[in-house]
Amino acid sequence: GYQPEELQDNRAVAYASLVHPDDRDWLWAKCQSSLEARTPCHNEYRIIDRQGRERWVSERASGAYDAEGKLLFIDGFVLDITESRQARVESERLAQKMREMQKLESIGTLAGGIAHEFNNLLTVILGHAELALRDAGASAGELENLRTIRSAGLHARHLIQQILTFSRQQPSERHATAFAPVVCEAVGLLRASLASTLHLDCQCSPDTPNVLADPMQLQQVVVNLCINAAHAMADRPGTVIVSIAGVTLPEPGRAGPDLAPGEYARLTVSDQGAGMDAAVAGRIFEPFFTTKPAGEGTGLGLSVVHGIVHAHGGAITVQSEPGKGSTFKVYLPATQQRVVAPKTPASAITQTRRKAHVLLLDDQAWLLPLAQRLLEDDGYVVSTFADARAAISSVGADPSRFDLVVTDHKMPAMSGVEVARAVRMLRADLPIILMSGAVMDGLSAESVAAGVNAFIYKPAIVDELSPAIERLLPLADNPPVAAAG
Numbered sequence: 001g002y003q004p005e006e007l008q009d010n011r012a013v014a015y016a017s018l019v020h021p022d023d024r025d026w027l028w029a030k031c032q033s034s035l036e037a038r039t040p041c042h043n044e045y046r047i048i049d050r051q052g053r054e055r056w057v058s059e060r061a062s063g064a065y066d067a068e069g070k071l072l073f074i075d076g077f078v079l080d081i082t083e084s085r086q087a088r089v090e091s092e093r094l095a096q097k098m099r100e101m102q103k104l105e106s107i108g109t110l111a112g113g114i115a116h117e118f119n120n121l122l123t124v125i126l127g128h129a130e131l132a133l134r135d136a137g138a139s140a141g142e143l144e145n146l147r148t149i150r151s152a153g154l155h156a157r158h159l160i161q162q163i164l165t166f167s168r169q170q171p172s173e174r175h176a177t178a179f180a181p182v183v184c185e186a187v188g189l190l191r192a193s194l195a196s197t198l199h200l201d202c203q204c205s206p207d208t209p210n211v212l213a214d215p216m217q218l219q220q221v222v223v224n225l226c227i228n229a230a231h232a233m234a235d236r237p238g239t240v241i242v243s244i245a246g247v248t249l250p251e252p253g254r255a256g257p258d259l260a261p262g263e264y265a266r267l268t269v270s271d272q273g274a275g276m277d278a279a280v281a282g283r284i285f286e287p288f289f290t291t292k293p294a295g296e297g298t299g300l301g302l303s304v305v306h307g308i309v310h311a312h313g314g315a316i317t318v319q320s321e322p323g324k325g326s327t328f329k330v331y332l333p334a335t336q337q338r339v340v341a342p343k344t345p346a347s348a349i350t351q352t353r354r355k356a357h358v359l360l361l362d363d364q365a366w367l368l369p370l371a372q373r374l375l376e377d378d379g380y381v382v383s384t385f386a387d388a389r390a391a392i393s394s395v396g397a398d399p400s401r402f403d404l405v406v407t408d409h410k411m412p413a414m415s416g417v418e419v420a421r422a423v424r425m426l427r428a429d430l431p432i433i434l435m436s437g438a439v440m441d442g443l444s445a446e447s448v449a450a451g452v453n454a455f456i457y458k459p460a461i462v463d464e465l466s467p468a469i470e471r472l473l474p475l476a477d478n479p480p481v482a483a484a485g
Contacts, residue, residue: 001050015078020046020054035063035071044081056085097258118156119458120364126153126462127370134377174312176337177213179244179265180204186222187242194230197237205245209334211265217308224301225269225328232273232326241270246334257315263334264314270327276320284318305330356473357381357401361391361419362408362435371406371461378466388414392422399427404469406456409436420450431472435461 007014019027023045034041040062049055061076129150133143187202194200211218222242229240247266249259276284285306309316313333320326358380362368368384375382383402385391388411395402405423409416416434423430434452447455454468 018047018049020048022046031061035074038063038065038069041076044085055080056082120367122153122156123367123458123461124370126150127374129153130462131370131373131377174212174214176210176335176339177215177218178339179208179211179218179267179332182215182218183222183242183244183267186219187226190223190226194226195235197235198230198233199239200226201239201241203241203243205243207246208244209246209263209265210337210339211312211332212335212337213312213332217312221305221308221330222267222269224305225267225330228301228328229269229271229273229326232271232275234273236272238272240272241268243268247331249331257317257329257331259315259331259333264331265334267330267332268327270325272325275322275324275326276318277322281318281320285316355379355381356403356469357383358469359383359385359391359395359402359405361385361388361406361411361416363387363411363413364408367408371465374462375466375469380466380469388419392419392426395423395430396426399430402430404431404433404472406433406435406465406469409434417447417450417452420447420452424451433465433468433472435465 002018016024016028027043027045030043031041040060043059044056045059046054047057057078058081059076059078061074063074064072066072129146132146133150183204184202187200191200226240226242233240244265244267247264249257249261249264284302286303306316309330309332315331317329317331318326319329358375360368360371360375360382361384362371363386365386368386372382372384383394385394388407391405391407395405405419407416407419411419414422416436420432420434423432428451431453432451433454433456434447435456435458453472456464456468
């Protein structure tokens with residue numbers, strides 16, 4: 001922005017005065033070193049232009065010397081590289097973000113696969129614990145042991161659900177949700193469980209917009225962030241501030257998160273704890289990463305938050321310094337949809353019906369007798385199949401024989417969705433329940449299109465399968481309808 005004549009008297013001194021104060025010392029030292037060694041000098045540094053703006057320049061120069069080695073003058077140029085440097089920094093930032101996303105995706109895929117296999121094992125543990133508890137004649141000690149097994153199994157199931165949430169394989173039902181009541185309820189539940197020296201301050205702005213979300217998963221975000229804040233403060237007294245407000249984000253990345261411009265609901269959780277350095281802050285969303293001693297943390301809390309937030313189309317940022325606490329900010333897209341009050345659940349079916357006949361299909365042979373026993377104890381007639389084609393043939397031989405079909409999804413010959421399509425061709429009104437240990441992206445929509453009426457995620461068959469069957473049986477009360485063609 002300066003004209004040449006403005007620097008005419010002593011160009012070197014005048015130009016040097018434009019160098020950013022933070023860059024002057026090291027730049028002068030480096031230039032002196034190059035002159036003494038008689039080597040070319042190349043530096044990138046900041047200057048302050050005539051408008052007071054910070055600009056980046058690239059300087060290349062070398063000295064010209066006489067026969068005695070005396071410096072005569074310096075020959076070189078200074079080039080404004082502000083735009084190209086900003087583009088380079090942005091490119092590096094995006095590349096780093098892509099590497100982080102790929103790393104988290106890989107870890108999530110691995111975790112999801114492990115969770116699927118572990119769910120099958122938990123189904124056996126919880127199922128047989130339930131059957132043992134149902135059997136009469138057990139002593140008080142035996143009953144207590146069985147309840148302990150069941151309690152541990154349920155806790156393990158909760159951990160698996162957190163892993164699936166992180167890997168974005170946990171289903172959710174999203175609808176227009178008022179953010180403030182969800183946050184206030186979560187904070188209210190937490191107050192009773194935290195140390196008396198810790199104060200939770202909840203601040204809810206009235207302009208906070210609605211979000212399209214699963215309320216249970218939103219509560220999980222609030223709870224996990226608050227528990228993380230409480231752990232960061234250890235036993236020291238202090239305050240965790242939880243606040244929500246509506247914000248408008250400008251161009252992507254300018255306000256912190258990489259989100260499209262628009263309206264967002266922002267949740268902020270701040271603590272007065274020990275804080276983190278940049279190295280730790282860069283890994284906190286990795287599953288199983290924890291700074292706590294062995295046995296004192298799973299390392300899943302923040303990774304679950306990360307999975308939920310990104311699955312909802314939002315973003316999460318963290319600001320922290322050692323000794324200065326941490327602040328987490330969650331951004332969720334606002335929605336113009338109005339919150340609809342939940343419908344009053346229909347009363348339970350009380351009329352007497354004939355014993356419903358359930359077709360149960362699963363390629364895991366060890367699961368069939370367990371599920372059969374659970375359903376028969378609940379009053380159902382059960383026919384089990386380990387082969388998908390045999391099950392479909394049985395429906396085709398007598399479409400009116402069964403009142404409902406329960407099928408696993410991952411099977412070697414046919415998937416559960418393919419089984420559903422085949423059953424629909426044989427009898428259009430036969431209710432179908434799909435079971436799966438892991439839910440893949442797009443499975444729900446694909447299953448609904450194939451005619452699936454309900455989903456059961458292993459290992460929840462112990463407490464969810466019979467209620468799901470009872471809800472769907474009214475669909476089978478009408479006379480069987482054979483599919484056209």
